[in-house]
Amino acid sequence: MDGIFERYAHLEDVIREYSSEADISRLREAFEYSRAAHREQMRNDGSPFISHPLAAAEIVAEMGLDVDSVIAALLHDCIEDTGATHAEISGMFGGDVADIVEGVTKLTRVTYTSKEEEQMENLRKMLMAMARDIRVILIKIADRLHNMRTLEYQSTTKQSIKALETMEIYAPIAHRLGMQKIKWELEDLSILYLDPIGYKEIEDGLKERRLKNESFLNSIQTKISDRLKDNSIDNAVYGRIKHIYSIYRKMYGQNKELSEVMDLYAFRVIVNDIADCYNVLGHIHEIFHPIPGRFKDYISTPKPNMYRSLHTTVIGGDGVPFEVQIRTWEMHHVAEYGVAAHWKYKQGITGKVSDEEKFAWIRRLLESQQDSDAQDFFQALKIDMFADEVFVFTPRGDVINLPAGATPIDFAYSIHSAIGNRMTGAIVNGRIAPYNHILQNGDIVEVLTAGASKGPSRDWLGIVKSPEARNKIRQWFKKEKREENVVHGRISFEAELRRANFQLQDVTREDVLPRVLKKLAFPTLDDMFAAIGYGGLTAQKAVNRIREDIRQAVRAKDKDEREARAPESAPRPKRKPVLGVTVEGIDNCLVKFARCCTPVPGDPIIGFITRGYGVSVHRDDCVNYIKSLKNPAEAGRWVRVNWENGADDNYQTALSITASDRAGLVVDIASALNAMKIRMLSFAAKDLDGGRITVSVMMEVRDRDALISAITRLMTITGIRDIRRAG
């Protein structure tokens, strides 16, 4: 157990500097708990496993995170590697600690099967998205840093996998969170395993020049600090050789030998306030020659990752250029620890802060992002705080990025339109999920397909979240459902014409139609209807484009007619609605609502003149209506009907609900409707095979909006798979 207890005692000392006795005793408990939980495990280097979580906790404490984070770091592998559970950790150390540990565990379980560049950015984003709490990412980075420090004990395969992941995912995350110190170490450790020869070449080269380097660093350092002391500026000066990966990049990016890489050296001057930063800059430029164009003021314009400093490159006595960074102590902490430093300052100032406050500065940070690379990333960081994207896995482990609120249908279409079109169901995390199931970060989604599937349903257009899926569904309707599209398109086109005070006959006149078709670039009117039906063109756009042509034609016709006929007739009186509906051309006729499709206000509707029973009102997507249009004896009996405002009544409508049968399902449906004050008129359940049932409900709703919210509410009931309206 060499050194474990000494290291732990030192950790306590570090924590004691910013924390209470109560925290220390929780810390000790966590250390003992983790040590006991991992007691059967050994690290590959032969040390007891506890040395790893302890090291992660030391790194987290060095970042200055709160005690909960340090405790969570001690426990970070307990759920993954031992029998510990969220509940147990929560009981002993509180819900926050348990949530963080669980968050880290989730990230640990992410497997990186894909190594494509495009996937890397998605993985970075997903890690950020999955980590509800920024502390989860910071602990994961600490975990990875220690694993990289001890990578020599792993197999060569594991070394190269971990090193690549670190270079591609964790170092960029550290960079974007402004954690320069950790980013450098991660990069140097990665390149050591990714290109051991290149690494060694630089390392050896630097060793050879060690004496020369050291005397150069010392002489410059002395020059600067003497000068500042003479001018009574309180300061600390550090000189260093740039880190290996940054030299590596210069050599390989610019194809240079180590001896040709000029700016190997960097100096840092740290002072107490911003005024001194600029004073120091003045002195530096007086004792050395500044290289024009190399001065950068990141104090007045901080980098997107919050980094602030003055940078200048100057030439020393013997013609060697070097960079000087000038900053205050606070800027220095932020440069080293980035987000974590802000965390610390915020905690220090206000003690206990709410989540809202904790994230306020991240939000400000996001708003100030300017470079697009960082923009993308922080877009992803926003996810848990702003929720606009979701990341899920294919069964193969590829990450798919979808808009927040996306469903299995969006997922299916994002894989391939053929998958979406043949989709018959979905499995999310091993369980059957309804089509409108809202996907969560990290879900594993599998799409069930069948060659004989009927294809997408029009309802899907209202369920999907991504424009991509919507377009692909429309494409399908365009190709597969031409007849239906023509009917649908015709209805919306006519409705739009009516709104503009025209009729279809105004368009189909032989002096108008060719002009209209030419203008809209369709060979026939049916082609245009089809386009409107599948959504390739909106009826509104079509009518707007041809409005002027029709108006001219109609005006010419009216004039002809006026000249041929008696004076204008008086305007027709407004029709009175019956049951909230007016029938065009008929006053006060008997109106009834079709039982096949049970329309409610808000539904697009059409009326059928029955023989002797008045006008029967159908939804314009009712199958009976669509069938009837093909029957020449009936097609002419359809009339336009309209909902009138102020229909102050409830309307009967029918739903058909498909569900997996379970005890209490019917009661749940009934009480959900009851809670929404929706009256049920009839209720019938029928067994299907495969443990499923359909429930037919006849109920009263005020209008389409009320109906849609009822359906949405019902879909949240466990077991319900599909809800369709009758007709």
Ligand code: MN
């Ligand atoms: Mn670990």
